[in-house]
Amino acid sequence: MDVFEAISGRRSIRKFKKENVSDELIRKVVNAGIWAPSAGNVQAWEVVIVQDEEKRRKISETAYMRDFIAEAPVIMVSCANMERSSAVYGARGMDLYCIQDAACATQNMLLAAYALGLGTCWVGSFDEELLRDLIDIPNILKPVALVPLGYPDEEPYPPTRREPEEFIHMEKFD
Numbered sequence: 001m002d003v004f005e006a007i008s009g010r011r012s013i014r015k016f017k018k019e020n021v022s023d024e025l026i027r028k029v030v031n032a033g034i035w036a037p038s039a040g041n042v043q044a045w046e047v048v049i050v051q052d053e054e055k056r057r058k059i060s061e062t063a064y065m066r067d068f069i070a071e072a073p074v075i076m077v078s079c080a081n082m083e084r085s086s087a088v089y090g091a092r093g094m095d096l097y098c099i100q101d102a103a104c105a106t107q108n109m110l111l112a113a114y115a116l117g118l119g120t121c122w123v124g125s126f127d128e129e130l131l132r133d134l135i136d137i138p139n140i141l142k143p144v145a146l147v148p149l150g151y152p153d154e155e156p157y158p159p160t161r162r163e164p165e166e167f168i169h170m171e172k173f174d
């Protein structure tokens, strides 16, 4: 798939079929994350793949009752590795670069999933502490996104975007 088609055609999917996603496809999606840019190529990013049904249900409850999350056969929990980035970049690594590394990797996974016929949704609204306890995320990591992954059971209409003139600023911020 053409990269521009992937960028504009990807939608947040909030309704999934029951069908499982093969390990091979999950691996392809994660592999796309691995190839994201990262500050100094430190790759301060980790991902937890959750397939267990009971765990998925509990994770969805940390996300403020978003039942659709548990309906996907896979939840990928994308985490910034603060320790890895701060070891090289100090405070900037801790507060910024590791989050950016994780965000780049996550976006790559969303695009790769779409190119493979799969659906995802970036879910940022969850209780971090509850999630940590559920899947043993240590303090050196910060969970950045829950990403349910599965075969889409909807074709959402593209939400509107801002007009370029509104956010492009030539030469200076005006």
Ligand SMILES: Cc1cc2nc3c(=O)[nH]c(=O)nc-3n(C[C@H](O)[C@H](O)[C@H](O)COP(=O)(O)O)c2cc1C
Binding pocket: 010, 011, 012, 013, 014, 121, 122, 123, 124, 125, 126, 156, 158, 159
């Ligand atoms: C940082 C971030 C946090 C988000 N959090 C949520 C969320 O908690 N729940 C949800 O349903 N969608 C969430 N989304 C998805 C957005 O609602 C969605 O990307 C936006 O409405 C544009 O739609 P599109 O992805 O189909 O283009 C989030 C997206 C981002 C990038």
